[in-house]
Amino acid sequence: MRVGIIGAGPAGSLAATLLAQSGHEVILFEHKLGREKACGGGFTARALDAGALLESHVPCTSITELELLQDSQSAVLPLNAPFHVYARAESDVYLMNQATAAGALLQVRHVTNLFRSGSGWEVIADDETFHLDWLIGADGTHSRVRATCWRPFELADLSMTFGYYLPGKFHPQRAIVEFLPRGFPGYLWSFPRTGHSSVGIISTANHPPTKILRQYVDRFLRRYYGLPPPGRDQIYGAMVPTLRESTLRSNCCAGENWALIGDAAGFVDSITGEGIYFALRSARLLGLFAHEKSLKEFDRLWRQDFGEELVRSARLKQRFYYGGRWQRSYAEMLPSLTQQSRTVRKIENEFVAGKQGYVGLKWRIVRESPRILAELLFGR
Secondary structure, three states: OEEEEEOOOHHHHHHHHHHHHOOOEEEEEOOOOOOOOOOOOEEOHHHHHHOOOOOOOOOEEEEEEEEEEEOOEEEEEEEEEEEEEEOHHHHHHHHHHHHHHOOOEEEOOOEEEEEEEOOEEEEEEOOEEEEEOEEEEOOOOOOHHHHHHOOOOOHHHEEEEEEEEEEOOOOOOEEEEEEOOOOOOEEEEEEEOOOEEEEEEEEEOOOOOHHHHHHHHHHHHHHHHOOOOOOHHHEEEEEEEOOOHHHHHHOOOEOOOEEEOHHHHOOOOOOOOOOHHHHHHHHHHHHOOOOOOOOOOHHHHHHHHHHHHHHHHHHHHHHHHHOEOOEOOHHHHHHHHHHHOHHHHHHHHHHHHOOOOOOOHHHHHHHHHHHHHHHHHHOO
């Protein structure tokens, strides 16, 4: 097969490596090499297991503590399985080089059009036409492949980020997450990276305007670091898919000769915004079809593998950030529960590492509730 993969982020590059190793002729399209990404960029333990970076020498920061803030509450969670924050510009180039070493042909071109042609595809990139048998969309939130093969994301299925690249490292092994007032559907973060800190905020795209997000971040910088906001050249912003349950249920990510992976498919945790693990995992699942004649079954495979995790995340999001009529939100309670309960810290550690997912989490908490209650009443 002659396979075209649009987008050379973690999902696209890993898929290119696996398909090229299987003997396919792979063309990997990327119009801009070595872009630094705006997000926090953490590779959790399960993302490291799913990817190919652990044996690399790509610069990274190892995060051993997670500080949770909400209003006047604060708690520090020591991480049993640290996660790594890589210099994304360098980690993406490393994965791209892995793909080319496996035999993929890198085309540093901007894809301007694509359309079906007989039983395959034609992709136009910088006025050159490429004829392909399979087309893989790994081209992010605003995926051209998704728009052509299925449909673009609706605004209600997106979140937006705003933040700053903050010069310097202030807590080199600690990441910070601050939950905002009840009903704010998102959180603020500060992640130490290899050459700077990433301080930002995420919220649903149809919720507060950007200026409100900026005010939250600016206040955090003054309160936590005693710093004014950086200059305009340090600002970043991006859109992230955080799909609703109904959208995930109907989400179509594959046909006979096309497939979507990573952000282009909407494979992102709706609560945490974690997407790197699902990008890498979806690429590995796609690699299982290397010797098949059709990609259509990929849609069944991702649902069977991690689809229910994404659905549970979307379903729980309302309660996590908004709570119930007579119940506080989980975001409001998390710092105090973390500080007071050893059992809660154990569950959180397993969740961060990917050993405890949303599936089974409710019954795990119910089963552990007597112990948690005793710890809250009588000490840790």
